[in-house]
Amino acid sequence: MAIGYGRTKAGKAGDGIGFNAYPFTGKKSISIKKVEGEYEFASIQLHHTMMGRDIVKETTLSDYIKDPSSGNHRETYATYKGKLTADKVTLYEAHDLEIGHFWNLSIDLTSCIGCGECVISCQAENNIPVVGKEEMRKSRDMHWMRIDRYFSSDMTEELSAKEKISMIDMFSEMEEPSENPEVVFQPIMCMHCNHAPCETVCPVAATTHSNEGLNQMTYNRCVGTRYCANNCPYKVRRFNWFQYSDNDKFDFNMNDDYGKMVLNPDVVVRSRGVIEKCSMCIQKIQELKLNAKKSGQPIKDKDAQTVCASSCSTNAIVFGDSNNKDSEVWRLRNDERAYDLLDHLNVRPSVFYQTKIRNKA
Numbered sequence: 001m002a003i004g005y006g007r008t009k010a011g012k013a014g015d016g017i018g019f020n021a022y023p024f025t026g027k028k029s030i031s032i033k034k035v036e037g038e039y040e041f042a043s044i045q046l047h048h049t050m051m052g053r054d055i056v057k058e059t060t061l062s063d064y065i066k067d068p069s070s071g072n073h074r075e076t077y078a079t080y081k082g083k084l085t086a087d088k089v090t091l092y093e094a095h096d097l098e099i100g101h102f103w104n105l106s107i108d109l110t111s112c113i114g115c116g117e118c119v120i121s122c123q124a125e126n127n128i129p130v131v132g133k134e135e136m137r138k139s140r141d142m143h144w145m146r147i148d149r150y151f152s153s154d155m156t157e158e159l160s161a162k163e164k165i166s167m168i169d170m171f172s173e174m175e176e177p178s179e180n181p182e183v184v185f186q187p188i189m190c191m192h193c194n195h196a197p198c199e200t201v202c203p204v205a206a207t208t209h210s211n212e213g214l215n216q217m218t219y220n221r222c223v224g225t226r227y228c229a230n231n232c233p234y235k236v237r238r239f240n241w242f243q244y245s246d247n248d249k250f251d252f253n254m255n256d257d258y259g260k261m262v263l264n265p266d267v268v269v270r271s272r273g274v275i276e277k278c279s280m281c282i283q284k285i286q287e288l289k290l291n292a293k294k295s296g297q298p299i300k301d302k303d304a305q306t307v308c309a310s311s312c313s314t315n316a317i318v319f320g321d322s323n324n325k326d327s328e329v330w331r332l333r334n335d336e337r338a339y340d341l342l343d344h345l346n347v348r349p350s351v352f353y354q355t356k357i358r359n360k361a
Helices: 022-026 061-066 117-125 133-137 157-162 167-173 197-201 227-231 282-295 307-311 328-333
Strands: 058-060 076-079 082-085 103-108 146-151 183-188 207-209 215-217 317-321 351-354 356-358
Touching (some): 197 227
Parallel strands (some): 103 351
Antiparallel strands (some): 076 082, 103 317, 146 183, 207 215
């Protein structure tokens, strides 16, 4: 049994969570008995397998040295022009993103250790409320970022073919992890799609696209239809079921005058009945542009930072202007490891990933 858990001095959000087994270590014998009742856990990690999709792309170091694009397979589809990748087939009119800034964000799956620093910093920067355990159990989490975890399984396509297991049964077998599983962490936020499915279904144009590659929200225009959340393939939009500020049912720092002094004045506090999501720290981008305009100097790549990128201790997250060929994010976008999440949908996200490399030597 793990010891050292159980919080008593962690403040409003942490007190009373978990159980501390450390006091039992000084006892020679411990009696355990079953009691009535149930203890309910709060978990929002609802998906257990990738169901055959290339959500996480992996390769080994030896294969990567031989071929830098190993593990980054791109599916082709039959068209009247022959077999083409998804990004070559579209019904959309392309946005002109060659002029001005084109903000992109790269996430290196090899470097990510799943520490959650990006999630917490995002919550503090963007005035995201703490909704509590009961709301989390109803899948009403409010984080603009989440970290998905995937564990390896002993089941493979070769093994399923050998044992004559159907594809559906193979995926159900993958629910059982290996005895010594490998794990991969994948941060997920709004992908700021340039062919955004959420924008086309909003009846009031509350979610629109900027000429800098960002998917933007106009909160005072949103009427809460939640069509955008239903149409988002990445499931990263969050609905405000309640007025979380000035609400005694939610024990959060928006409820008293001292607590409100902690809030970021550059980010609006959202109201009940609207959808919210990652803004790519638009307030920091605007401040950067205004300072550059006042000083008469061009924007420096190192100064362009989202809060998740600046807080990442392993530098797994890199943000910048991909129209600037001297920027780090431009180099990463053109790296052979780069891939778009669910690229077969061709939603052209401004957030992309780097194939995970494992050293199995």
